[in-house]
Amino acid sequence: MESSLDRIGRPWGGRTPYGRHEPWPTRVDTYLEDGVGPDSVQRWVQAASILHSDGDAMDIAVVDGRMVGVRGRSVDRVNRGRLGPKDLFGWQANASPDRLTGPLVRRGGKLVASDWDTAMDLVVNRSRELLDGRGPGSVGFYTSGQLFLEEYYTLAVLAKAGIGTNHLDGNTRLCTATAAEALKESFGCDGQPGSYDDIDHADVIALFGHNIAETQPVQWMRMLDRLEGADPPRLVCVDPRPTRVARAAAVHLAPRVGTNVALLNALLHEVIRTDRVDHDYVEAHTVGFEELAARVEDCTPEWAARICDVPAARIEEAAELLGTADRLLSTVLQGVYQSHQATAAAVQVNNLHLIRGMLGRPGAGVLQMNGQPTAQNTRECGADGDLPGFRNWQNDAHVADLASVWNVEPGTIPHYGPPTHAMQMFRYAEQGSIRMLWISGTNPAVSLPELARIRSILAQERLFVVVQDLFMTETTALADVVLPAATWGEKTGTFTNADRTVHLSDKAVEPPGGARSDLDIFLDYAARMDFRDKDGAPLIGWHDPESAFEAWKRCSAGRPCDYTGLTYDRLRGGSGVQWPCDEQAPDGTPRLYTEGINWAHPDVCEDYGKDLVTGAADSAVEYRSLNPDGKAMLKAAAYLPPHEEPDGTYPFQLTTGRTLYHFHTRTKTGRAPQLRAAAPDVWVEMAAADAGRLGFAEGDLVEVRTPRGALRGRLRITGLRPGVVFVPFHYGYWDTPSGTGPDEGTPPRAANETTVTDWDPASKQPLFKTAAAAVTLVRRGDGQVAPAPTTTASAPSVEGAARPTAGGPAAYAWQSAEAARTAREDAS
Ligand SMILES: Nc1nc2c(c(=O)[nH]1)N[C@H]1C(S)=C(S)[C@@H](COP(=O)(O)OP(=O)(O)OC[C@H]3O[C@@H](n4cnc5c(=O)[nH]c(N)nc54)[C@H](O)[C@@H]3O)O[C@H]1N2
Ligand SMILES: Nc1nc2c(c(=O)[nH]1)N[C@H]1C(S)=C(S)[C@@H](COP(=O)(O)OP(=O)(O)OC[C@H]3O[C@@H](n4cnc5c(=O)[nH]c(N)nc54)[C@H](O)[C@@H]3O)O[C@H]1N2
Ligand SMILES: [Mo]
8 A cells, every 4th residue: 555645745645553572663754756657767776874863765866866765765774765855855966967077276365166176185284284284283184973984984094094183073072972972971981782673662652852753754754653652661851842752742741941950969869759769770881870960959840840840740740651661761962061060960971771770671771862973983982082993092001002903103193192072173273373273074154153153263264274075155155276076876885873783775776977985085195195094105005985894894893882793784684783893793683782781891991081070081090990891881960050040131942953844054955945945044933922021023023133233034833931042053145146255135044153162061962952142024924924844843833823834736745654665675
């Protein structure tokens, strides 16, 4: 039975209900462009989604060397055939006529068309000049969570052992630095403990600052299917906005923005007070319980209710669910990670699981989520500054081990201090010690906080900026050299989703014009720089994706993220596989820590931990005395108020985030007609009570102002927490008259005009979720409505206040509830 649905208007498609402990049924979603039927598709090429961290497996339909659609892969453990709206429609951006097809270089102040030799020579000459004149600390690399594993590994080797710089980080700093840090703080090592399969088994699912319905829509379909099946789970949602998750929750807590630690401490207080503690587990596997219990002793629900402004009774209800769950699954994302106490809060969720012994069993797991599709690889390959394979930069044995993998002297690999985080790299560029910044796969002129500052840093004459992208963006506009990249669908490689599932994504079509894969660009640079190992052989001995993967396998051997059991062949045809995958676990590993904590011993841990308040790094000696046997660490934290609180001038709490239909700075989703039409421009969300008090109406043009800057958007009145304003951060300027930033003809609209340069002390993740703002009227809407979707958290509080979001015939996609075509795919 197949049916066709408007997947803009019905983003989660039809239901396939299933009961607890049953397997999630298959449903294959297919979208083919107008005029193409399944029979006319010449090849289906295996891939996985690159527009969120879910890892939805799909096949790309190809006709005459052109992508014409996508179909979910029913054999895959992650999505069992389902696709979300961005998966279904986003691929169309690949064929956009404004793709970059050749390098550009700056001449006389203007970017002009060039060729690869000229552009690469410029980059190489500048690199050499800087290395000779100022040393490796003058060169920085700022990469992504959207390239492939093979590319990050190559970049990490060339930056650390080739250039020898400590200035290498990803936009993962803005994204999942806190996930990594919280896992290191609790378990001594990065690595996601849980599995998406836990959704099938949990009786309580708690989501902390995670709008999964919009940001991982396929796993939300899974939760929806369980909610409609036998023995459904109860959801706990902590989010100030009325997300779809909040509306489906048994308990929804909408706290004041930036108060997660207070709330979590109260939840821990209740679990301990009512003695829902698994004392055997705590005794066997943890250290620090006494300090934690003492820290939360006074954190009663009444105390937290005053700070968070949610009823104490609601906190008690949530604690009752968390405390009595038989299998608890928790997920954590940006509502926690992009806050001033990001790591402290995320760690309290780990603590909840540890004291309840809710780990390493089906349904009992924690998912410190990733956001970007390949952020896991940025981290494990060391392209976020950490050492590859979760090695510890403070542990000389780990550095020596890595040096032997690379055949370099240990002193070649910078480990004199912590890796430079992205916010610090931009500071160094501002101050002039970094003189060359190579940006790949990220658009900081829209995504970093305080954009006026970022634009001025990137525009400096003395800073040589290289940007590697698919399109002209707000960031390429400020570059000295622009390198045109081939992307997903045009190159082969692997990447790993938030639950450690490794997928292979094959090349389906040729890249446009002279665009080259990021891997080829990095390999070309390494060859031109002539980087050598200690015996004079080329430092980088691989030449294509598969040989890069094999090299990475050697680096990952024996590490927590062991890939040695995987090959490209193994990843073709069937499902993705969860690491570690090695001789002991040839089919991969569904859950970590099933038999206790195994990567926290002082000799093996990735990190000795940090002070959650100051961020100061602990030493090996301190770690060994705290945790000699390598158990999980229960780290307590006192609540601290947000750094910027509302006052008379800036009376609102400003928070920013996402909508279902767009990805980040929209370079892809803004070029997919169905997605673009669903959410065409920025808007500002406000609670009905606040709008009423100020006399604002739906569709009024308002200005949101903070001490950093302002933006303008139309008002959407929703059911969000009074006192909060929300702005989606997707809208930059590439599709406005100015193309690059606000000017006389283009009013400011990017959320990050207003956000603050400030970060969590432990993870260094910037605070996109907590600021104070003023909102003023610019112009009456006079019947206009905000360009915000109605299917999502931005739904108007008054039904019918805006026309329902719909995609029409252009958005119809097929879905089959049967286990449809699972044939081995033609990837030739
Ligand atoms: N559609 C879509 N999906 C995406 C992406 C995308 O751009 N678009 N990006 C991907 C990436 S890289 C990421 S990182 C993820 C992010 O995925 P999410 O974290 O789910 O998305 P956000 O909208 O950034 O933030 C989630 C929620 O945090 C809430 N929040 C704000 N302040 C607080 C607070 O103080 N406490 C709590 N508890 N909650 C708060 C917001 O109301 C919001 O609903 O999404 C991934 N998936
Ligand atoms: N205010 C606010 N700001 C935020 C956030 C927030 O919630 N609020 N969230 C933060 C988070 S979690 C994230 S992840 C960041 C995301 O911020 P960015 O990483 O800046 O956003 P993207 O639009 O994904 O930028 C990716 C760029 O890489 C290009 N690209 C895509 N594929 C490829 C490829 O294969 N190769 C190359 N070379 N380029 C490619 C795209 O065209 C695009 O220009 O934003 C952060 N900023
Ligand atoms: Mo992210």
